[in-house]
Amino acid sequence: MDVLGSIGNEPFNDPVMKRGSYSIADYLTENLSELSDEELLRQIDFITEVFEQEQDTIQLDTSRNIRILxxxxxxxxxxxxxxxxxxxxxxxxxxxxxxxxxxxxxxxxGIINIIKNFMDSDNTSILKESITLLSTVVWYFVGQSKQYPKTKQFEIEIQTILLEGSFIPRLLSLILDGNTPDSVFVICLHCFSQYPPQINLASTDTKRILSVLSRKLTLTTNHDVIIHICKVIGRHFVIASRVIYLVSSCMIPHIIALLGHHMIDIVSEALHVIGCMIALERDDRENFDYTEYAVDCGVIKYLCSLLKQKSVSILKEALWTISNIIAGSTELIDSVINSNCITQVIAMLDSPDYDKLKTEAYWVFMNGCTCGNDQQIEYFVQNGVIHILMSLLRNEQQNPEVFDALECIVKAGDRLAAAAQAVQAVQMDVEILQELASTTQGVFQKRAEVFYHSYFYQCGVCHRYFYVGDVPMKYCQECAFPVCEGCDCSVYHLDYQLAHWEESEEKKSETKKKGRRKKKSSQAKLPAEKEAVPEGVLQRFKELLGAYLEDLDMLRLSSLL
Incomplete structure (x- = not known):
C-alpha cells in the first residue's frame, strides 16, 4: 500500500511539494495526543517514509520541518x-x-534523557533503536573530536554528558554481558566505535573487553559481529597505551587470518587493524616490536595476495602496510623481498589503472632504500628503483623525502664496486635534478639543490653532467664553474684573453703595413698603357737605332730621317 498516497491530503500530489519545499507538519493531525496508537503509527510511518525517499525525488525544507520535533x-x-x-x-x-x-x-x-532511560529497557527493540540514535548523537558531538569554544556552553555540556555520564558504562555492560543478543551486541559495538580513542578506560576494563571480543571472534560466524569487533579494536585498542593488551589477548593471529576472508568488508576492517598495529613504534619498555610480531604471524603472504584485489581502498591500505613493514629492520626488508611482492608493486606503478595508489607505492621504495643495507638497495636498483624515484621527482606532490632515498642509493654505490657507481650515476636523470634545484621553491627546492651539488656537477666547458665519484673535477674560481678533467677553461681566463688580444692587435697592425707596401710596389711595376705602333714605323725605328749603335754615322742617320 502507498502510505504517502493514503494519508491526509496526499502530499506527493500537492503542487507545493512538487516545487521541492514543504513542511510535513502541514499534513499531520493537529493534536497527536488525541490519536490512538494505531493512528499515531500511521502518522509516524508517513513521516519516516517521506524522509527515506531519495533526495532527488523530494526536497524537504529542514528549517520548517524541525518544528514537528x-x-x-x-x-x-x-x-x-x-x-x-x-x-x-x-x-x-x-x-x-x-x-x-x-x-x-x-x-x-531533551532526547539525551529519553535515550538514557530507554537504554535500561529489557525490550530488545527499544534497546536497539535507542542505542542506534545514541550512536548518531555521539558521532556528531564527540566522535569527530570536535573542540568547541567556551561560548558553546550547550555543546560542551552535551559532550561532557556523553563522555563522563552513564552511557559508556552502560554500553560496556551490554558488551560484557554474555547473554546480549547479537543484534544488540553489534549495535553496542557500533556505538562504542563512534567514541574517540581518548576515552578513559581502566586497564581492567580493557582486558575484560578484549577477552570477550576474543572469545566472540573465535566462536562467531556472524559477519556483522566480526566486522564490528574489528572496528572497535581498530578504534580503541590499536593505540600505544592499549595495544600490548591486544597482543596479550592472542587475537592478532585470528585477525590476520581474516585477511583471507571472502567478504571484502571483513578484509577491510581486519586490514585496518593490522595496518595500524604495524605503524606503531617499537615498545622499548616492553621490548616488543609489533611489526616483527605481525610478520611472524604470516601477514606478508596475505598482503601479497591482497595486491591482486580490485578494491582501491584495500590496495591502498595493503601498500601502506607493506611500506611500514619495509621501513623496519633489514630482516623485515628481506621478508618483503623474499615474498616477491616488490614486482607486483612495480607493476602497479607502470599501470595507469593504479594512479590513485602510486603515492603509497612510492613509499615502499623510498622506505626500502632509506632503511635497507647495501645489498638490499642494490636489489631495488636492479629492479628499477632509480627510474621510479626519478618519476617521483616529476610528481606534483614534490615529496622532499625522495632525496633521502636517492642519497642512500648514491652512498651505497660508493661502498660497492666502481661499476655500480657508474651504473647508478648514468641511471639518474641529473638534468632534472639540476632543473629542480634552480626552478622549484620551498623545502623541495632546497633538498634538490643540496642533493644535486653534493653528488653531481655540470662541466662549464662541455656542459656534460658527471657524478663526483666517477670523474675528477676541479672548480675554477676565475670562471666560477666546475671543469671536468677532459676540458681546459684557461681560454676563458682574463690573462689569456688579454695576451691573445695583444697578439691579435700586433698581427692586425703588421697586416695593414704589408698591405700598404704591396700597394705601392704594385703601382710602380704596372706598365704604362701605350698605343699600338704600325709595322712600317717600327721597322724604320729599328734601322735608325742600328745605324746609331754601329758607327754613329750622322750622314746616314740624316738620310734615314
Whole structure:
C-alpha cells in the first residue's frame, strides 16, 4: 500500500511539494495526543517514509520541518506502547541522518534523557533503536573530536554528558554481558566505535573487553559481529597505551587470518587493524616490536595476495602496510623481498589503472632504500628503483623525502664496486635534478639543490653532467664553474684573453703595413698603357737605332730621317 498516497491530503500530489519545499507538519493531525496508537503509527510511518525517499525525488525544507520535533518527542514522553516508541526512535534516527540540524534540535528538547532511560529497557527493540540514535548523537558531538569554544556552553555540556555520564558504562555492560543478543551486541559495538580513542578506560576494563571480543571472534560466524569487533579494536585498542593488551589477548593471529576472508568488508576492517598495529613504534619498555610480531604471524603472504584485489581502498591500505613493514629492520626488508611482492608493486606503478595508489607505492621504495643495507638497495636498483624515484621527482606532490632515498642509493654505490657507481650515476636523470634545484621553491627546492651539488656537477666547458665519484673535477674560481678533467677553461681566463688580444692587435697592425707596401710596389711595376705602333714605323725605328749603335754615322742617320 502507498502510505504517502493514503494519508491526509496526499502530499506527493500537492503542487507545493512538487516545487521541492514543504513542511510535513502541514499534513499531520493537529493534536497527536488525541490519536490512538494505531493512528499515531500511521502518522509516524508517513513521516519516516517521506524522509527515506531519495533526495532527488523530494526536497524537504529542514528549517520548517524541525518544528514537528517537539510534537513527536512529546509522544515519546507519554505512556505510549512499545511499538510506538520503537517507531518514534527509528524516525528520529532517520531524520538525523537527513540533516545534522535535527540532531541539535533533538538534544535541545531533551532526547539525551529519553535515550538514557530507554537504554535500561529489557525490550530488545527499544534497546536497539535507542542505542542506534545514541550512536548518531555521539558521532556528531564527540566522535569527530570536535573542540568547541567556551561560548558553546550547550555543546560542551552535551559532550561532557556523553563522555563522563552513564552511557559508556552502560554500553560496556551490554558488551560484557554474555547473554546480549547479537543484534544488540553489534549495535553496542557500533556505538562504542563512534567514541574517540581518548576515552578513559581502566586497564581492567580493557582486558575484560578484549577477552570477550576474543572469545566472540573465535566462536562467531556472524559477519556483522566480526566486522564490528574489528572496528572497535581498530578504534580503541590499536593505540600505544592499549595495544600490548591486544597482543596479550592472542587475537592478532585470528585477525590476520581474516585477511583471507571472502567478504571484502571483513578484509577491510581486519586490514585496518593490522595496518595500524604495524605503524606503531617499537615498545622499548616492553621490548616488543609489533611489526616483527605481525610478520611472524604470516601477514606478508596475505598482503601479497591482497595486491591482486580490485578494491582501491584495500590496495591502498595493503601498500601502506607493506611500506611500514619495509621501513623496519633489514630482516623485515628481506621478508618483503623474499615474498616477491616488490614486482607486483612495480607493476602497479607502470599501470595507469593504479594512479590513485602510486603515492603509497612510492613509499615502499623510498622506505626500502632509506632503511635497507647495501645489498638490499642494490636489489631495488636492479629492479628499477632509480627510474621510479626519478618519476617521483616529476610528481606534483614534490615529496622532499625522495632525496633521502636517492642519497642512500648514491652512498651505497660508493661502498660497492666502481661499476655500480657508474651504473647508478648514468641511471639518474641529473638534468632534472639540476632543473629542480634552480626552478622549484620551498623545502623541495632546497633538498634538490643540496642533493644535486653534493653528488653531481655540470662541466662549464662541455656542459656534460658527471657524478663526483666517477670523474675528477676541479672548480675554477676565475670562471666560477666546475671543469671536468677532459676540458681546459684557461681560454676563458682574463690573462689569456688579454695576451691573445695583444697578439691579435700586433698581427692586425703588421697586416695593414704589408698591405700598404704591396700597394705601392704594385703601382710602380704596372706598365704604362701605350698605343699600338704600325709595322712600317717600327721597322724604320729599328734601322735608325742600328745605324746609331754601329758607327754613329750622322750622314746616314740624316738620310734615314
Amino acid at each position: 517537539p510534537i513527536l518527542v512529546e509522544q515519546v514522553q507519554k505512556n505510549r506502547s512499545v511499538e510506538v516508541n520503537v517507531h518514534l526512535l527509528h524516525l528520529f534516527t532517520t531524520m538525523c541522518s537527513y540533516s545534522e540540524k535535527f540532531i541539535i534540535k533533538l538534544c535541545h528538547i
